[in-house]
Amino acid sequence: MDPLFLSRLFTMIMTLSIIGIMGISLYGIFHRPSLIKKIIALTIFSDAANTFAIIIGYRLTKGYGMPILPVVTKIPPSTGYIEMFKETAVDPLPQALVLTAIVINLGIIAFLAALTLQIYRVSRTIDVRTLAVMRAKEEIA
Amino acid sequence: MMGLFILFISCIVSILALIATYLAIIERDLLRAILYSAIQSTLFAFLYYVLMAPDIVLVYIPIAIGLYPLLMVIIVKKTERFEKP
Amino acid sequence: MSLRHVIAIIAMVLLIVTLSYAITMGAIGPIPLFKVRRVSEFYLTNAFNPFNKTISAMTPEVVTSIVWDYRSLDTLFETAVFYLAIIATAMLYRGVIVRKKTQVGLSPIIKTVTKIVVPSIIVIAVAVALHGHLTPGGGFQGGSIAAVSFALMLVTFSLYTLIRIGASKEKLLALRSLGLLGLIVTSIVVFVMGKFLGIRAFILQNQAKPVSIIGLPFKICNFLISGSCFFFNVSEALAVFMAFGLLFIFISIFEEDVEEALKRVEVVE
Numbered sequence: 103m104d105p106l107f108l109s110r111l112f113t114m115i116m117t118l119s120i121i122g123i124m125g126i127s128l129y130g131i132f133h134r135p136s137l138i139k140k141i142i143a144l145t146i147f148s149d150a151a152n153t154f155a156i157i158i159g160y161r162l163t164k165g166y167g168m169p170i171l172p173v174v175t176k177i178p179p180s181t182g183y184i185e186m187f188k189e190t191a192v193d194p195l196p197q198a199l200v201l202t203a204i205v206i207n208l209g210i211i212a213f214l215a216a217l218t219l220q221i222y223r224v225s226r227t228i229d230v231r232t233l234a235v236m237r238a239k240e241e242i243a
Numbered sequence: 244m245m246g247l248f249i250l251f252i253s254c255i256v257s258i259l260a261l262i263a264t265y266l267a268i269i270e271r272d273l274l275r276a277i278l279y280s281a282i283q284s285t286l287f288a289f290l291y292y293v294l295m296a297p298d299i300v301l302v303y304i305p306i307a308i309g310l311y312p313l314l315m316v317i318i319v320k321k322t323e324r325f326e327k328p
Numbered sequence: 329m330s331l332r333h334v335i336a337i338i339a340m341v342l343l344i345v346t347l348s349y350a351i352t353m354g355a356i357g358p359i360p361l362f363k364v365r366r367v368s369e370f371y372l373t374n375a376f377n378p379f380n381k382t383i384s385a386m387t388p389e390v391v392t393s394i395v396w397d398y399r400s401l402d403t404l405f406e407t408a409v410f411y412l413a414i415i416a417t418a419m420l421y422r423g424v425i426v427r428k429k430t431q432v433g434l435s436p437i438i439k440t441v442t443k444i445v446v447p448s449i450i451v452i453a454v455a456v457a458l459h460g461h462l463t464p465g466g467g468f469q470g471g472s473i474a475a476v477s478f479a480l481m482l483v484t485f486s487l488y489t490l491i492r493i494g495a496s497k498e499k500l501l502a503l504r505s506l507g508l509l510g511l512i513v514t515s516i517v518v519f520v521m522g523k524f525l526g527i528r529a530f531i532l533q534n535q536a537k538p539v540s541i542i543g544l545p546f547k548i549c550n551f552l553i554s555g556s557c558f559f560f561n562v563s564e565a566l567a568v569f570m571a572f573g574l575l576f577i578f579i580s581i582f583e584e585d586v587e588e589a590l591k592r593v594e595v596v597e
Contacts, residue, residue: 105247112250113359118348119257123264125344130268133336136326138273138318142280145311146264152299153257153287160294161361162246169246171295173463174376174388177552181379188372191390192295193364195371198394202406204302205468205568209413211311212575215318216417219579222322223590229327250360297464298391301456305472310572313479317579 105166116157123150135230137218141211148207152200159196163189172197253293260286271326273319281312371398382538386546387461387554395466396560397534400515404532407511407567414504414571421578424589426497429582431486442484449477457565461554467561471568478573487580500574507567514559518543532556 127150130143161169172194176183222228225236260283267279284307291299364372375393377384387393395403433439457470482490515532521542522529528540534555536543544555 105244108247109250109360110358112247112254114352115254116250116257117351117359119261121344121347121351122261125340126261126264126268128343129336129340133333134268134326136273136323138315138322139268139276139326142273142276142315143268145307146267146280146283149284149287149307153290156291156294156296156299158356158359159296161364164362166244166246168249169295171297171464172372172390174390177376177388178378179376184373184377188369191364191372193361193368194390194394195365195368197296197298197391198399199402200296200299201302201391201395201468202402204299204306206406206409208306208310209410212314212579213413213416215314216420216578218318219321220420223583223586228322298466298469301465301469302472305476309476310472310479313483314576314579321583 109162109166113157117154120150120154120157124154137221137228137230141214141218144214145207145211148203152203155196155200159193161192249293253290256286256290256293260290271328273324273326274316277312277315277319281308284308284311382536384535385554385557386535386552387557388552389461389463389465391464392461392466392557392561393554396557397555400532400560404515407508407564410568410571411508414574417575417578421581421586421589423592424581424586426491426581426585428492429488431488433485433489434483438484442480446477446481449480450474453477453565453569457561458558460561461557462552465561467564468568470561470565471572474565474569475572475576478569479576482576482580487577487582495573495577497574497577500570500577504567504570504574507563507565507570510563511560511567514556514563517556 124147127143127147131140131147134140134143163169167190169192170187170190172191174183174187179187218228221233225233227233227236263279263283263286267276267283270276270279284303288300288303288308291303371390371394374380374384375390376386376388378386385393385397387397453470453474455470456465456473457467460466460469518529518533519531522540525542527542529542530537530540533540534544534557535546546553546555
């Protein structure tokens with residue numbers, strides 16, 4: 103079969119399954135009543151977004167070969183080596199942005215977990231519907 | 244042709260990750276949901292390795308397979324384990 | 329299956345189908361690519377380029393040079409956001425006094441295995457943090473690996489044994505502030521040197537630039553240290569390690585101590 107068509111097909115299936123993961127985890131955030139399930143779905147959603155960025159940053163070399171890591175291995179490099187490196191290395195920019203995003207997400211999830219514990223200590227429930235009823239009764243009284 | 248083989252492997256791994264996250268969201272026992280989410284994170288770490296991103300693998304394995312499930316298991320132990328329908 | 333659930337599932341399916349159609353028709357360009365984008369070609373050519381030393385970062389590892397040299401303002405804001413998350417968690421536990429108790433922990437088999445494994449994890453973490461400018465690694469990676477060893481110790485021996493040995497919240501916070509101080513000093517050292525010598529210089533500067541001729545050395549006695557990337561990696565590893573340790577100590581305080589602090593606050597109001 104045509105190698106260009108095969109490479110496009112495999113990348114399309116990968117991208118579509120990542121979008122499917124995003125859709126399922128969005129459903130989990132909105133429609134599951136437990137606060138802990140919402141936090142688990144939020145971690146899955148942010149992981150899928152980071153993976154999407156890295157899939158876009160992949161490349162194929164001429165003749166459908168594998169690329170190399172973005173690390174210079176010959177010190178000091180010659181001009182020919184820099185040319186070859188530019189033609190066969192993977193895109194390094196999405197990796198740097200995803201690195202920052204993973205650490206920020208960790209800080210936010212840890213804070214949300216501490217907030218969930220505090221909500222349980224004050225009102226002894228984790229269910230969102232019960233919390234809404236309690237809150238409505240408090241505002242009437 | 245090695246590039247096509249790599250794309251084929253990552254295609255299969257991402258379909259398995261889709262199945263694992265469907266099982267994680269549907270599940271009502273929260274400890275099992277955490278376990279399915281850790282399986283999905285392991286498949287994603289393998290995907291990052293195959294797509295030539297070693298810096299991301301070194302950050303992702305301790306955080307998403309080591310620290311997130313531990314944090315969630317401590318929270319589940321201190322609150323409720325089952326989710327009401 | 330109420331009406332709410334049906335509408336939710338239809339909305340999710342519609343979202344997936346619309347995004348998939350847009351990407352299949354080429355909304356973000358043809359993927360996979362055969363040439364990288366022009367910005368990345370600049371980064372790949374100039375990360376380690378001894379022929380053009382005024383715009384090069386002199387770092388063999390391209391991702392580290394993007395994170396700590398070419399786009400270091402992004403990393404500065406990310407450190408600030410992480411710091412605010414730690415402060416917000418510490419604010420929830422205001423007024424909690426951790427009393428001394430004795431706790432047993434897990435069985436002796438697990439304790440012996442943990443005593444063997446934890447030093448090797450810390451050695452790997454220090455190794456990954458120190459060579460972040462030569463091969464894949466760096467500050468965030470080393471700090472996260474070291475945090476796993478701290479969480480392991482917290483679960484096996486208990487929190488109160490660790491506090492009795494000497495790890496308290498205030499000590500971890502002081503060490504984290506030391507790491508952040510190292511970050512600040514490394515980012516303004518070239519600017520201060522320029523002020524003293526009367527040469528124009530900028531903050532977060534690594535090597536010499538076309539408009540300012542002063543910079544940090546990238547080689548010390550044939551060891552490649554890439555200027556400020558090495559010091560940034562070491563300080564960031566210490567700061568991230570201490571931050572995760574602090575988060576785990578907050579999460580695993582006993583419920584009785586926190587309930588007592590809550591009761592005290594309600595009585596005063």
